[in-house]
Amino acid sequence: EADIYQTPRYLVIGTGKKITLECSQTMGHDKMYWYQQDPGMELHLIHYSYGVNSTEKGDLSSESTVSRIRTEHFPLTLESARPSHTSQYLCASSEPGQESTGELFFGEGSRLTVL
Amino acid sequence: KNQVEQSPQSLIILEGKNCTLQCNYTVSPFSNLRWYKQDTGRGPVSLTIMTFSENTKSNGRYTATLDADTKQSSLHITASQLSDSASYICVVSDRGSTLGRLYFGRGTQLTVWP
Secondary structure, three states, rough: OOOOOEEOOOOOOOOOOOOEEEEEEEEOOEEEEEEEOOOOOOOEEEEEEEEEEEEEEEOOOOOOOOOOOOOOOEEEOOOOHHHOEEHHHHEEEEEEOOOOOOOOOEEOOOOEEEE | OOOOOEEOOOOEEOOOOOEEEEEOOOOOOOEEEEEEEEEEOOOEEEHHHHHOOOOOOEOEEEEEEEEEEEEEEEEOOOOOHHHOOEEEEEEEEEOOOOOOOOEOOOOOEEEEOO
């Protein structure tokens, strides 16, 4: 079982609120990712990090931001949530080695609902 | 355009029956293909990873096949159980960049009835 944890699992907030989704892994992986997933749709990469102080935007434009101050921690922040941000957010990390062949471990996800 | 298409979109089978899920892709150059199982409200869990040279890989009652020439993969589930009810996602990786991008299918929603 993967040692990658996300909190909160479920969050319902009002428009305009600032929220932070937490993601932590205890596997010592340098590479971490945030994906967004809507029902019946494919996962879309919104942010990734190759290590401490490294963050990049993914394929899907997102108003969220991320930080990577510690290897094990990769939080995602929305400064002002809107209903369009309602989605499932999945955090993942991958094993060292080739990006394309490393095993990808996912957290349980954070289901965000913005009213 | 690199794409991953899965079929069927949804499938209902009776407990104990076998089923096969399909994945067609246009990703090039190809690196590997993965199958994930995602239970409702949970994160995806890896079932298999196959590289170009692998035709078949098994994980318990799950058997994945890969035909890199026709760019098709299948996931066969034997003697289905109620716990197999989940979304099965096909993911293809390219090797054309240092990022090694992952291309996700939309998944096949499998429901196993008693």
